[in-house]
Amino acid sequence: MEKLRIALAQIETKLGDLEGNKKKIIDSIFRAKELGAEIVVTPELSTLGFGSGDIYLDKVNENLDALEEIQLTLEETGLTGVIGYVDRDERGFFYNAAAIIVNGKLIGKYHKVQLVNYRLFDEKRYFKPGSKLPVFKTPHGILGVLICEDIWFPEPSRAVTFRGAEVLIVLSASPYDRGKNNLWKDFLRERVRDNILPAVFVNQSGIQDGVTYWGGSMVLSASGKIIKELPLLEETIDVVEIHLEESKRLRRRDIRVREVRREILEELLKAFEDMQQ
Amino acid sequence: MNQDIDIRLEKEELEIFKRIIQKSILTRIKKIGAKGGVVALSGGIDSSLVATLAQEVLGENLTAIIMPEEGISPENDIRDALNLVKSRGIKYKYITINDAVEWFTKMLPSQDLNDFRTRLTIANVKPRIRMIINYMYANYEGKIVLGTSNKTELLLGYGTKFGDMAADIYPIGDLYKTQVWQLAEYIGIPTEIIRKKPSAGLWKGQTDEEELGHTYYEIDRVLYALVELELSVRETSELLGIDVESVEDIYRRIIHSEHKRKPPTITRLSKMCLDKDWRYPVERY
Numbered sequence: 001m002e003k004l005r006i007a008l009a010q011i012e013t014k015l016g017d018l019e020g021n022k023k024k025i026i027d028s029i030f031r032a033k034e035l036g037a038e039i040v041v042t043p044e045l046s047t048l049g050f051g052s053g054d055i056y057l058d059k060v061n062e063n064l065d066a067l068e069e070i071q072l073t074l075e076e077t078g079l080t081g082v083i084g085y086v087d088r089d090e091r092g093f094f095y096n097a098a099a100i101i102v103n104g105k106l107i108g109k110y111h112k113v114q115l116v117n118y119r120l121f122d123e124k125r126y127f128k129p130g131s132k133l134p135v136f137k138t139p140h141g142i143l144g145v146l147i148c149e150d151i152w153f154p155e156p157s158r159a160v161t162f163r164g165a166e167v168l169i170v171l172s173a174s175p176y177d178r179g180k181n182n183l184w185k186d187f188l189r190e191r192v193r194d195n196i197l198p199a200v201f202v203n204q205s206g207i208q209d210g211v212t213y214w215g216g217s218m219v220l221s222a223s224g225k226i227i228k229e230l231p232l233l234e235e236t237i238d239v240v241e242i243h244l245e246e247s248k249r250l251r252r253r254d255i256r257v258r259e260v261r262r263e264i265l266e267e268l269l270k271a272f273e274d275m276q277q
Numbered sequence: 278m279n280q281d282i283d284i285r286l287e288k289e290e291l292e293i294f295k296r297i298i299q300k301s302i303l304t305r306i307k308k309i310g311a312k313g314g315v316v317a318l319s320g321g322i323d324s325s326l327v328a329t330l331a332q333e334v335l336g337e338n339l340t341a342i343i344m345p346e347e348g349i350s351p352e353n354d355i356r357d358a359l360n361l362v363k364s365r366g367i368k369y370k371y372i373t374i375n376d377a378v379e380w381f382t383k384m385l386p387s388q389d390l391n392d393f394r395t396r397l398t399i400a401n402v403k404p405r406i407r408m409i410i411n412y413m414y415a416n417y418e419g420k421i422v423l424g425t426s427n428k429t430e431l432l433l434g435y436g437t438k439f440g441d442m443a444a445d446i447y448p449i450g451d452l453y454k455t456q457v458w459q460l461a462e463y464i465g466i467p468t469e470i471i472r473k474k475p476s477a478g479l480w481k482g483q484t485d486e487e488e489l490g491h492t493y494y495e496i497d498r499v500l501y502a503l504v505e506l507e508l509s510v511r512e513t514s515e516l517l518g519i520d521v522e523s524v525e526d527i528y529r530r531i532i533h534s535e536h537k538r539k540p541p542t543i544t545r546l547s548k549m550c551l552d553k554d555w556r557y558p559v560e561r562y
Contacts, residue, residue, distance in 0.1 A: 017562035053556040122556070176297065178290060207304045209558045210446070212297045233296055 002244040004140050004167060007032030007040040007079075008217040008228075012206030012235040013048075013173075016055035021047055022066040025083065026073045028237055033077040035239040038140045040074075043173050043204035043213075044112075044148050045096060046084040050173030051208055056126045060086050060094060067099055075104025080138050082145055084171045086127075087111065093128040098145050098171050100136045108136045112147035113156055120175060120211065133159035141166045141244055144197075148172040151187055151201075154194065161195040161257060166244050168192070168199040176214040181232065185218070192220045196254055197247045205235050222247035281516060284501045286456055291463040298448045299334045305421060305446050306335075308560045312419040313338025317411050317441070318369070319350070319478060320358030323425040325470050326461045327448055331423055332367045340414060341369040344407045346378060350478050357470050364467075370414065377406045390480070400479035404440025412443070421445040429454040429493065432500050433527070434534020435477070435485070442537060453500065454493040491523060499527045 009028035013021045025042055032040040044050055047063045047070075063086050074081045080102050087097035087109055095111040111130025115123040133156055136143045144165025150156040151170050160168065168191065174184060184201070192199050198221050205215035212233065219228040219240045228240045251257060286294065302314060314331055318324045318341040332339045343358045362369040381402045382388055390396045415422045424444025426436055428451055436442040449457060454475070461471050475485040475493065486492050491499075502513040503524075510528050514521045536542075543552045 014562050015558045015560055020562065051558060052561075053558050055557065055561065125556070176293075178286075207297065207301045209560045210301060212301070232293065233300065 004242045005038045007037035007239045008202045009042045010217045015049045015052045029073045037239045039080045041082045041202040044084040044171045096127045110145040114149040116149045135163040135165045157191040170201045173204040176212040193224045314423045315340045315415045316423040320354035327425045343371045401437045404437040408443040433530045434537045453497045455497045
């Protein structure tokens with residue numbers, strides 16, 4: 001039985017509180033270790049906190065230093081980490097990113113592809129969108145890592161599925177408004193059902209500047225069943241065991257991944273281009 | 278019942294809203310290291326709701342300030358406010374504002390309340406007197422001021438700038454009046470407070486609905502259509518079967534009161550104008 005024990009660190013980050021947030025992440029890694037996890041996942045932008053405004057521009061260096069310290073803790077504990085942070089490339093552009101760290105080594109980075117700029121969101125003021133959808137091979141399985149809004153679109157999860165992801169990991173900082181928690185369940189279920197693979201959603205908790213990050217992190221099995229749901233609004237951590245073979249078993253008869261046709265994907269791209277005209 | 282007007286809260290939502298409101302109060306107080314909160318308690322539903330929610334999480338660290346204008350503020354309001362603080366064990370102060378109102382009024386050239394301009398001016402002086410008292414105690418006790426404005430009032434601009442609108446946070450500022458009623462009922466606010474006709478207490482016998490010209494039920498449905506559903510005046514009128522003029526009146530109130538919902542506009546002269554280019558959260562570390 002292929003199993004994956006994954007810790008959902010539903011932490012309450014504070015806006016720009018690098019020291020405090022780093023400590024919470026490090027404490028979560030130790031706690032995840034105690035709970036027997038192999039992988040620990042933190043929310044989106046967990047080093048600086050989601051909604052930090054121009055603080056992203058001021059504190060990117062310190063955030064990268066914090067990530068190095070987090071790497072040391074992951075090395076010490078032997079856990080694999082998927083950590084939300086602000087990345088910066090050699091040209092000086094910033095990304096809403098996730099670091100994938102195995103045995104203390106940064107084996108890969110993911111840059112959020114669907115930045116949000118509507119309603120209260122202002123991500124394009126700070127971040128450049130990513131355009132790559134890689135998967136990450138770890139000793140515990142192949143991870144498809146996405147960030148928040150990426151899951152509201154069908155394409156990113158589809159791409160990592162084609163690349164062989166065995167589990168979808170979604171880092172999030174989702175602000176609460178009426179019905180939001182149920183809407184997220186719908187989106188996650190749709191992606192899981194379309195791609196027939198399990199999903200782990202880790203959401204920030206707590207209230208910052210009147211915006212509530214509702215927590216409610218959850219794990220869905222490849223069949224779309226919610227197998228774990230963390231409490232709303234509370235800072236907490238929990239470990240869930242995911243059975244990776246379920247997806248393979250379901251895919252024996254469920255053809256919706258293997259029978260995707262190239263001609264149809266090409267047609268989709270053409271249709272998209274028509275829409276852009 | 279129109280299905281699009283999804284203004285009524287489910288029980289599950291009421292519980293979530295309650296927890297979020299309470300946590301938001303605590304978060305701000307903790308962030309700035311304040312010792313608690315003060316709230317002006319009129320005995321009306323908005324302030325009774327804020328005081329009750331806040332007291333559940335702040336306990337002794339909440340001070341309710343009851344500031345009636347004796348002879349003008351309805352006696353049942355004063356009685357309801359006192360009953361609430363006593364039954365809930367809310368720490369409170371009772372201060373009448375009559376002397377202060379008189380002191381300010383004497384400065385005006387006319388004290389004739391039949392003159393609309395005088396009446397409106399004095400009506401706005403009263404909440405500003407209460408604001409000073411609120412902030413005086415907040416400063417003295419190292420607390421923050423909890424505002425009691427709701428979304429309906431904020432959208433209509435039905436409040437006095439730097440008066441009752443002056444606060445550090447608006448815990449119920451995203452709840453329509455009819456949702457305030459629901460939440461108040463959910464947390465067990467006494468029915469005499471919920472049932473009573475809402476009044477800003479600006480002059481004797483004043484009621485909000487009479488002054489606004491519509492019931493809160495109607496107003497909220499119109500606001501919901503205009504704001505949450507982002508419909509036009511005409512579409513709102515058609516959807517709700519309410520005449521265009523009434524919707525137009527409410528729409529005009531929204532656009533004319535934008536200034537009340539924003540800090541004063543800064544004239545931009547640099548690349549880093551503080552209300553336009555500079556974007557930092559308040560709860561910043």
